[in-house]
Amino acid sequence: MTEGNARREEPVRALTEDVRALVRSEVRAMREDLVGELGRARTASLLLGGAGLLGLLATGSSAALLMRLLDLVLPRAASAAVVTALYGGAAGALAAAGLAEARRVRDEVSDTVGRVRQEVSGTQG
Secondary structure: OOHHHHHHHHHHHHHHHHHHHHHHHHHHHHHHHHHHHHHHHHHHHHHHHHHHHHHHHHHHHHHHHHHHHHHOOOOHHHHHHHHHHHHHHHHHHHHHHHHHHHHHHHHHHHHHHHHHHHHHHHHHO
16 A cells, blocks of 8 residues: 555545444434433333222222112123123223234334434445
8 A cells, every 4th residue: 555545545544433433422322311211211101000000990990880880770690791891892992002003113113223224334334
């Protein structure tokens, strides 16, 4: 390699190292942000779990109340069947909506991962 070539290649090497350092710094910052967000998400998950538990207890109480009210006009077995069908149908509808949302989020995450991989491979090549 001649001295002229070495002089021309040195700025390219320096630029490559600067870009590599910048990308690493950005990835490190994104990782730190993500860890912070996960900590906040954990707290939110615990609160939502507690709310879900209390909601479950409220649902049990409402089921008992609804069956007692239906017992006034229907036989006990029919009251229990109506309440079971009502809650079962609602659970099925919520499950279907939740699965549809989970699929939508999965597709969005997959798209994001694909874009990040393209960007990373673009900086490496």
